[in-house]
Amino acid sequence: MKQQKTSLLRNNAVQTLLASLLCILLGLLIGYIALLLINPAGASEAITTIIKNFMTYSKPATQLKNLGNTLVKTAPLLMCSLSVLFAYKAGLFNIGAAGQYVVGAGAGLYCALAWQLPWYLCLLASILAGAALGAVSGLLKAYCNVNEVISCIMLNWISLYAVNTLLNLVKEETSPYTLNLLNTSPGSALPSLGLGALFSGNKYVTIAIPLSVLVAVAVWVLLEKTKLGYELKATGCNKFAAQYCGMQEKKNTILTMAIAGGLAGMGAALLFLTGFEQWQCTQSSVPGMGFNGIAAAFLGGLNPLGTILSSYFIQHITNGGAYVDKTMYSAQISDFISALIIYLCGFVLFFKFTLNRWLDRRDEKRTKAAQADPQKGGMAE
Amino acid sequence: MILLLQYMLIFASVLMLVALGGCFSEHSGVINIGLEGIMVMGALGGALMMKFLPAGVPAVAIILLVVLASILLGMLYSLLLAVAAINFKADQTLVGTAMNLLGTAAATVFVKAMNTAEDVDNVSSIIQYIGPKRAFLVNIGSFEFNWFMLLALIALVVSYVTLYKTRFGLRLMACGEHPQAADSVGINVYRMRYAGVLISGMLGGLGGIVYITAGVSEWKFENGVAGFGFLALAVMIFGQWKPSRIALAALLFGFFRALGNVYTGFDFLKAMNLPAAVYNMLPYIISLVVLAFTSKKSRAPKAEGIPYDKGQR
Numbered sequence: 001m002k003q004q005k006t007s008l009l010r011n012n013a014v015q016t017l018l019a020s021l022l023c024i025l026l027g028l029l030i031g032y033i034a035l036l037l038i039n040p041a042g043a044s045e046a047i048t049t050i051i052k053n054f055m056t057y058s059k060p061a062t063q064l065k066n067l068g069n070t071l072v073k074t075a076p077l078l079m080c081s082l083s084v085l086f087a088y089k090a091g092l093f094n095i096g097a098a099g100q101y102v103v104g105a106g107a108g109l110y111c112a113l114a115w116q117l118p119w120y121l122c123l124l125a126s127i128l129a130g131a132a133l134g135a136v137s138g139l140l141k142a143y144c145n146v147n148e149v150i151s152c153i154m155l156n157w158i159s160l161y162a163v164n165t166l167l168n169l170v171k172e173e174t175s176p177y178t179l180n181l182l183n184t185s186p187g188s189a190l191p192s193l194g195l196g197a198l199f200s201g202n203k204y205v206t207i208a209i210p211l212s213v214l215v216a217v218a219v220w221v222l223l224e225k226t227k228l229g230y231e232l233k234a235t236g237c238n239k240f241a242a243q244y245c246g247m248q249e250k251k252n253t254i255l256t257m258a259i260a261g262g263l264a265g266m267g268a269a270l271l272f273l274t275g276f277e278q279w280q281c282t283q284s285s286v287p288g289m290g291f292n293g294i295a296a297a298f299l300g301g302l303n304p305l306g307t308i309l310s311s312y313f314i315q316h317i318t319n320g321g322a323y324v325d326k327t328m329y330s331a332q333i334s335d336f337i338s339a340l341i342i343y344l345c346g347f348v349l350f351f352k353f354t355l356n357r358w359l360d361r362r363d364e365k366r367t368k369a370a371q372a373d374p375q376k377g378g379m380a381e
Numbered sequence: 382m383i384l385l386l387q388y389m390l391i392f393a394s395v396l397m398l399v400a401l402g403g404c405f406s407e408h409s410g411v412i413n414i415g416l417e418g419i420m421v422m423g424a425l426g427g428a429l430m431m432k433f434l435p436a437g438v439p440a441v442a443i444i445l446l447v448v449l450a451s452i453l454l455g456m457l458y459s460l461l462l463a464v465a466a467i468n469f470k471a472d473q474t475l476v477g478t479a480m481n482l483l484g485t486a487a488a489t490v491f492v493k494a495m496n497t498a499e500d501v502d503n504v505s506s507i508i509q510y511i512g513p514k515r516a517f518l519v520n521i522g523s524f525e526f527n528w529f530m531l532l533a534l535i536a537l538v539v540s541y542v543t544l545y546k547t548r549f550g551l552r553l554m555a556c557g558e559h560p561q562a563a564d565s566v567g568i569n570v571y572r573m574r575y576a577g578v579l580i581s582g583m584l585g586g587l588g589g590i591v592y593i594t595a596g597v598s599e600w601k602f603e604n605g606v607a608g609f610g611f612l613a614l615a616v617m618i619f620g621q622w623k624p625s626r627i628a629l630a631a632l633l634f635g636f637f638r639a640l641g642n643v644y645t646g647f648d649f650l651k652a653m654n655l656p657a658a659v660y661n662m663l664p665y666i667i668s669l670v671v672l673a674f675t676s677k678k679s680r681a682p683k684a685e686g687i688p689y690d691k692g693q694r
Contacts, residue, residue, distance in 0.1 A: 034487075038494040039494070093474045095478060140672075144676050145677050145679060146673055147618070154611070154666075154668055154669045156608070157665045158662045161661045164658060285603075285607070294475075326504060329490075329494065330493035332490050335485075335489075336487055339487075340483060342475065342478065342479035342482065343465070343476060345475065346472055346476040347465065347469055350469045350470060
C-alpha cells in the first residue's frame with residue numbers, strides 16, 4: 001500500500017498536478033487576504049463570487065448561458081497558452097503571444113468587416129498574420145541574436161498601434177468600437193453548428209470551442225509524436241548539440257516562432273469572429289489575453305492537455321471577477337490572482353526538487369531500516 | 382525646440398535610471414524582466430507620498446520624501462524577484478513576467494480600493510498630484526528644469542564609479558561572469574546577487590516616479606508604464622551593459638519618445654501628416670532596428686539568467 005503511494009508521488013504528472021493545485025490554492029489565499037485588507041466585510045463573499053462565476057445565477061438556463069460566455073473566452077485563451085507552451089518547449093519565451101493575438105484580431109476583423117470574406121478566409125488571415133509576426137521575432141533571434149523576449153515586447157506595442165490605426169477604418173461612426181460583426185458580415189462569423197442551442201441559445205458559442213480543443217490535441221501530437229516536434233524540442237534543449245546532429249537550428253527557431261504566432265493569431269480569430277467582442281480602436285494597452293496565456297501554460301504544467309483545464313480555470317476566475325461587488329472591489333482582483341499564480345508557478349521546479357529529495361530520503365531510510373535491525377524505522381514517517 | 386529638449390531629457394532620465402538598474406541586476410547575474418512592474422510600484426509609492434503629504438511642506442522635503450517612498454517600494458517589490466531567483470532558483474523570465482503583471486494589477490486594485498473608499502462613485506484608478514509636482518520643477522527661461530534630471534546624472538556618475546572603481550562593483554560583476562570563480566575567492570555570490578537586484582529595484586522604482594510625473598499631473602494606474610521598463614532593457618542592451626554607453630543610448634531613445642509628444646510643434650513634421658500612431662510606434666521600432674544591428678556582438682554578462690548552484694562544475 002505504502003509502496004504504491006510512493007510510486008504515485010514520484011509520477012511526474014501527479015507532481016505537476018499537485019504543484020499546480022498548490023499554486024492555485026496559495027494564489028486564492030493571498031487574493032483573499034488582499035480582499036480582507038481592502039474591506040473585511042465583503043471579502044468572503046467576493047472570493048466565493050470569483051470562484052463561483054456563472055453559478056452565482058440561480059436559474060440553470062442563465063447559468064448555462066454564462067457558462068457559454070466563459071467558454072467563448074476560454075477558446076482564445078487556450079490558443080494563447082498553447083502558443084506560449086509551444087515556444088517554451090522549443091526553448092523560447094513567447095511573451096509576444098499578446099502582440100500576435102493583436103495582429104490576428106486586426107487581420108481577421110479587417111477581412112471580415114471591410115471585405116466581408118467568408119469565415120474560413122478570415123480565420124486563415126488571422127493565423128497568417130500571427131505567424132508572420134512570430135516569424136519576425138524568430139528571424140531576429142536566429143540571425144541577429146536579438147533576445148526574443150525584448151523583440152516580442154517591442155512588437156506587441158508596434159502591433160497594437162498599427163492595428164488600432166487599421167481597424168479605425170472599419171469602426172462605428174459614433175463609438176471607438178469596430179462595426180458589429182453579426183450585422184455587417186454574417187458570413188464572416190464562425191458557424192455555430194447548433195452548439196449555441198446547447199447553451200440556452202447563446203449565439204456566441206461556435207465551433208471555436210471544439211476547434212481550440214482539437215488544436216490542443218494536435219499540438220500535443222506534434223510535440224510528442226513527430227520528428228519535427230522532436231527536432232524543435234532538441235533545438236530548445238541545446239541548439240549547439242542540435243546543430244551538431246544536423247538539425248537546422250536557425251530554421252527551427254523561426255519555424256517555432258511562426259507556429260507559436262499562428263496559434264495566438266488563431267486565438268484572436270476564435271474570439272473576434274464570434275462577434276462576442278468588438279475591437280476598441282482607442283485601446284492604449286495590449287490586451288491581457290496573451291499574458292494570461294503565459295499563466296495558463298505554466299499552470300497547466302506545460303502540457304497541451306493540462307492547459308485545457310488551466311485555461312478554463314484562469315478564464316473562470318477572470319469572468320468571476322466581473323461579478324464582484326464594484327462598490328467595494330475592482331474586477332482587476334482576478335488579474336491580481338492570476339498574476340500571483342504565475343509568480344508561484346516559478347516555484348514549481350523547487351517544489352518538485354524538494355518533494356523528490358524528501359522521497360529519496362524516505363526511501364533511503366526505509367532501505368536502511370530494512371537492512372539493519374529496524375531500531376528507528378518509524379522515524380521516516 | 383526647447384520643449385523637445387525638455388521632454389527628451391526627462392524621458393532620457395527615466396530610461397537611464399531604469400537601464401542602470403537593469404545593468405546592476407544583470408551584472409550580478411540575474412535577468413530582471415520585471416523592471417516594468419518595479420517601475421509601477423515605485424510610481425505608486427511616490428504618487429501616494431505626493432497625495433498624502435500635507436500642503437506647506439518645503440520643496441526639498443517633498444523631493445526627498447517622494448524619492449524615498451519610490452525607492453523603498455521599488456526595493457521591497459524587487460525582493461520578490463530576488464527571493465525567487467536566488468534562493469529558489471526559479472525561471473527568471475517567468476518570475477519577471479509575473480512581476481510585471483502583478484505590479485500593474487496590484488497597483489490598480491489598491492488605487493481603486495483607495496479611491497472608492499474615499500468616494501463610492503469614484504471607481505477610477507487615478508491618483509492626482511498637481512500641487513506637489515511643482516516642487517520638482519524649476520523654470521529656467523522657457524525650459525522647465527526637473528530635479529529628476531540632476532538625480533539621473535548623479536545616478537549615472539555613482540553607478541560608473543561603483544561598478545568600475547570600487548571593490549563591491551568589481552565583485553558584483555565577477556558574480557555575473559563566473560560565479561563559481563568568484564565564490565572560490567571568498568565572495569558570497571548570493572549576497573552579491575541580492576545587492577544587484579535590490580539596486581535595480583531602487584533605480585527602477587525611482588525611474589517609475591520620474592516617468593509618471595514627466596508630462597502629466599495625474600496617473601491612471603491601469604495603464605502601468607506602457608512598456609517603458611522594456612524600452613529601458615533595450616537601452617541597456619544597446620548600451621552594452623556599460624553605464625557611459627547606456628547614457629548615450631538613453632538620450633537617443635529619449636529623443637524619439639519625446640518626438641511623439643511634441644511633433645505637432647514642428648511644421649515640417651506636421652506637413653508630412655503622419656498618423657499619431659506612427660510617432661507612438663517610433664521608439665519601439667527604432668529599438669528593434671537598433672537591437673537587430675547591435676545584438677550580434679553582445680557583451681552580456683556570461684552567467685546571467687543561470688541560477689547559481691554551489692555544487693555545479
